[in-house]
Amino acid sequence: MTPHWLELAQQARKRIQPHLPEPTPLLRSAPLSEKTGLDIYLKLESRQPTGAYKVRPALNGILANLDEAKKRGVLTTSSGNFAQAVAWAAQRLGVHACIAMTDDTAPYKVERTRALGAEVVFCGTTFESRFETVKRLEKERGSLVLHGFDSVETIAGDGTIALELRAQLGEVTPFTVISPASGGGMISGIAATLAAIDPSRYEVLGFQPERGGAIVKSLHAGERTNVGKVHSIADALVASIPGERTFELIRKHCAGFECVSEERIQQALLHLVEEEKLWVEPGGAVSVAGLLSNKLRPSHRTVVCILSGGNLDPRILEQVLRAQ
């Protein structure tokens, strides 16, 4: 049976609302609106607790199975933002969290995850070894596994962004969402929810770093394609392969999907910092990079660029500024 994504997103909203009582800000960008001749809005998921939208799926995943989570703990793997989000949500809900991180994870990300009370287990260096470690630990401990992008609860948690955007822009306003993507959780949650409301009124466009581009390559190939280890300045977008669920939802519900260059991501990052005065991480800037790339023309006049995260390493910004 196909899940009813609108109902699932509404359920998720009810669950997470007590913990995230306010919608993240939606700011109109005067410079981007002027540049494009459209009405460009920025959705500041960077201002969520732990600095990324990931608290939505983390909370929904735990709350959907709270008794089980309390008994057996939760288990996941993440390159950074989902790790902190799960640690934060678990701490809040009195649940033990164990996070599998690759050996080459930046030390400050490990520290932040531990500072939120989570146990960190290292698991080699590949995207695959992360999931193997999760499987092993699941067997050993029986913990509740939270998938960073491909579970129903994760996608539904991400879908709450779509509900918030409708409330903020007015329920009758048609709009285009431009979203960064890695494994495809956020974008498929938004796209599936909006499609369940009214596919004629909403459009979702996706972008990912061309170093990687697992979803774009999978769409071209007509099947999920593994692109191997990904190295991009957008270090939150390093999934080697889209999820099974997310790939199907993207195929069905996204109107366009393209890659952006590292240079374009850097340009978008500088725009956000210097012109918009916002602290955004490179992965979060990929939506604006996509807009500025002109590779896909939005069908609607009102356009929302999701700034998915704000965990910018100041050293990365330094490098980008020096390279100017």
Add this chain to the structure above:
Amino acid sequence: MTPHWLELAQQARKRIQPHLPEPTPLLRSAPLSEKTGLDIYLKLESRQPTGAYKVRPALNGILANLDEAKKRGVLTTSSGNFAQAVAWAAQRLGVHACIAMTDDTAPYKVERTRALGAEVVFCGTTFESRFETVKRLEKERGSLVLHGFDSVETIAGDGTIALELRAQLGEVTPFTVISPASGGGMISGIAATLAAIDPSRYEVLGFQPERGGAIVKSLHAGERTNVGKVHSIADALVASIPGERTFELIRKHCAGFECVSEERIQQALLHLVEEEKLWVEPGGAVSVAGLLSNKLRPSHRTVVCILSGGNLDPRILEQVLRAQ
């Protein structure tokens, strides 16, 4: 005759509204609210064109005397933000702008001002030499002089922030405003406007860097006091002496005024960048520094910290991060 500051602010709003159609965002800060037990909001003047609230007084000053400005040009002096704001407003309105800047002004600030079409005249290194140069040029050219903080048009332009806050928070909500201050233009504009509406419902608290502290020292002395050349990380707040008008308004309408240390400003800057994901300059962070200093307790539960500017030099942020 005492100017009627509410009417003047309303006039200013009418003048500048076509050029600044949207209010700057007012975002609730969850971490600061949690930390203080109050409802803390951040007013993002950092997101104005040219990155600071100064476009309000710049536009109002020129528009109040547009014919004269068009004929004879405008003339001002500024350490940075007012220079860019006047250049931007003048360019928009087809007016020649000449800005007197000290010889030690950061080259990128000079470049940005020139890039907006203004003529830059260098004028020695002291706060006084700036005003002497303006007087000389006024005589030679007959240009319209715009004062950065002490003219009626400037203070009324700054007063539009108060009108915006009332509209954003609801007209019946009592609130406290915490504002950074240098020569006192912004804070006296806000305080005079709110006092003209209802002094019992609003409270304005001011903070400035203790390296400097011209207003605080003047209040203690009971008269305007010149503190000499000011060097602070908050490089937008370097006035040596408050204005005549601003000092009187502050005396009458501010409920408290204190200094904050350089360390406290750095701490506030890091909070804004790392926790709030906002790009704010040190001068703009002085309101949050004041809040975190606990030197003045707001009387109202709803508190607005004005983030007056966002022109943060990345090298300054680098230094602050390294010093941690």
